[in-house]
Amino acid sequence: MSRWDRAALEALDKADPLAAFREQFQFPDGLIYLDGNSLGALPRRTLARVEQTVTQEWGEGLITSWLGAEWITAPRRLGDKIAEPGELIVADSTSVNLFKAITAALSLRPERSVILSETGNFPTDLYMMQGIAAFSGGRIRAEAVHEDAVLDRLGDDVAVLLLTQVHYKTGAVRDMAEVTRRAHQAGVLVVWDLSHSAGAIPVGLNAADADFAVGCGYKFLNGGPGAPAYLFAARRHQAQAMPVLSGWMGHAAPFAFEDCYRAAEGIERFLCGTPPILGMAALECGVDLLAEADMAAIRAKSLQLGRVFMDLMDEHVADHGFTLVSPREDPRRGSHVSYAHPQGYGIMQALKERGVIGDFRDPDVLRFGLTPLYLRHVDMLDAVLAIRAVCETRAWDDPRWAVRAAVT
Ligand SMILES: *Cc1c(COP(=O)(O)O)cnc(C)c1O
Secondary structure: OOOOOHHHHHHHHHOOOOHHHHHHEEOOOOOEEOOOOOOOOEEHHHHHHHHHHHHHHHOOOHHHHHHHOOOOOHHHHHHHHHOOOOOEEEOOOHHHHHHHHHHHHHHOOOOOOEEEEEOOOOHHHHHHHHHHHHHOOOOOEEEEEOHHHHHHHOOOOEEEEEEEOEOOOOOEEOOHHHHHHHHHHOOOEEEEEOOOOOOOOOOOOOOOOOOEEEEOOOOOOOOOOOOOOEEEEOHHHHOOOOOOOOOHHHEOOHHHOOOOOOEOOOHHHHOOOOOOHHHHHHHHHHHHHHHOOOHHHHHHHHHHHHHHHHHHHHHHOHHHOOEEOOOOOHHHEOOEEEEEOOOHHHHHHHHHHOOEEOEEEOOOEEEEEOOOOOOOHHHHHHHHHHHHHHHHOOOOOOHHHOOOOOOO
16 A cells, blocks of 8 residues: 555645645636646736726836835835845846846956856856857856866856856755855855745745845746846945846936936845836735745745655656656755656646646756645645656557657
């Protein structure tokens, strides 16, 4: 008899301190959604909030809502809910914030010339480094080394180290405090990409002595498709770090309409242009909802969902050719579990048709996001049974999936 039969999993769900949060989200009936690490689900309260923002704040308040509905303070207000007050603002996309954070860090290390990262980092992180290097006219070099070689590469020429805390493909967690300590020893500043960590694992930016960080609003923060992203800059760096995207919203006095740029004193200097208010309203609902949950409980449940999922994969699909890509040990694993399979793309498409949604990352990785706020332990069993059915019936072997879709 399996350790994780349906009765055992239902007992875990009954005892789950986060169980009530599932009701706060809206899903189609019967769907098992294992992609909250890529696009979080819709909180019910977001519907009412966005409607109010559109019909009342925009439709009736019009421009007076910048003050009357506190639109103008949204980037900072949301930031203060995500991190320590005054150290994070919500703005732009993660890609744009990477540009802002990397260039800000470079401005604090003018005598150094290398932006360092690891091969296999999320593409936009590597691409933004490369763009900055290309624009610098040869002064700055972008360099990516194997993940195991990063710490040894830290040297006098490295200005900035850019890493992702939870790897998008493998789900492996970097030790933020230890890596930051090693980087600082070498005089290197670190930009952390928190896209797959914020809302899923305890981050502790100041406990880790972090310099800069960025991340997404639409993943575990449940802010909606294309939600605004965020940028963290440690207080100690704010007055000196140069905001290269020196837009008027980051000016010390935007409504003085001066000809010359003067950066705002604090974190607001990393604002650029007018904030997207509809997206901000939706994101605030996700952030508020998350704040109602205990982060230690989120982490504990996320890890348990991962253990249950991996055990069930071992039990039910052991002879179907899956290779675990994610770390099995709890402290090293984030909130998604990934497997490699030569038929990975077709398997994921067949799963979606059966109402189990995960995603696929080239060349052969299936990702299963385990979001503690809305998943149940029994969902792990139903998902694995669906995976087994797809393998046993060879449902992955379908000419419709011979060509990959634009989004995988
Ligand atoms: C999802 C993700 C991004 C996405 O960046 P966008 O600008 O929102 O497209 C960036 N970095 C990492 C590590 C991600 O996982």
